[in-house]
Amino acid sequence: MKCGQRLNTVVYGRAYLILHTHEPYTSDCMLYNLTQHTAYLLNFTVPVNPNL
Structure with a gap:
């Protein structure tokens, strides 16, 4: 999984946890x-960096 992928697809508070x-x-x-x-x-x- 790329960095930030889940962060971008899940509500922030939940993603943080x-x-x-x-x-x-x-x-x-x-x-x-x-x-x-x-x-x-x-x-x-x-912006999401696709290279990460």
Whole structure:
């Protein structure tokens, strides 16, 4: 699964729980997910990088 894929297909609050409690990620994915959550909290939209 690509980084952020689930984040883009599941409601943010639920995705956060799934991403951080059930699925292992590489450091790059963790950074990507952290960026996604931070952007969400700041009400900004971060485009998905298909290369991740």
